Amino acid sequence: MVATVLPLTLEEVTLHRNGRCILGPVSLEIPGGGITVVMGPNGSGKTSLLRAMHGLERINAGQVRWSGETERVRASQAFVFQSPILMRRTVVDCIAYPLRLSGMGRGAARTLAAQKGAEVGLADSLNQPAHVLSGGERQKMALARALIRDPQVLFLDEPCANLDGRATLDIETILTEARNAGTTLIMSTHDIGQARRLADRVVFLHDGKLVEEARGASFFAAPKSAEAAAYLRGDLLT
Helix, strand or coil: CEEEEEEEEEEEEEEEEEEEEEEEEEEEEECCCCCEEEEEECCCCCCHHHHHCCCCCCCCEEEECCCCCCCHHHCCEEEEEECCCCCCCEHHHHHHHHHCCCCCCCCHHHHHHHHHHHHCCCEEEEEEECCCHHHHHHHHHHHHHHCCCCCCEEEEEEECCCHHHHHHHHHHHHHHHHHHCCEEEHHHHHHHHHHHHHHEEEEEEEEEEEEEEEHHHHHHHCCCCCCCCCCHHHCCCC
């Protein structure tokens, strides 16, 4: 049995950029399991929080603490960006890339990549160049590439931004299946409807501060903060 790297604990985490505090101080604990949705208006710090948790941003103060050694923690998580990173490879080779980096032979890696690609609906596109894929297909490829090593934790930054309804439904289905298979998902979204559909927990940010944290159902039924209530009503927050 693989030892868990969760919970993830943030203690007074602060992030500065260009001499300005853009996040924090934030104290937060992410337990294992489920989908944690990070919400808030544009500029509230959603992406910065995800990047700080994943280790892509050097924090200026506080602590990000996982339950494990650094090497195991790094190997146990993955990140899917809003705009998928494309490589000059076929779809199957893009999906296989993390396995090749870990030392797996090309044939075995491509076999597993083809299986994962088929699982996300890309069976007919595996041998095409990645750059010819549609926006929704690119995101499916990015998800397959992130999930192929069975990460314990998957970060996603606005994974359905600029996608149509059909593509969004496909991506949400993949995310739900990943959660049900035991992957802990931490994702940002500006889509309140999507958050209602997916969130087991909600972390609500405003102006770089953690304003509210709650179970998904409780948050949407009765937000405790004035800022969250206003955001759910569609009011502009300044």
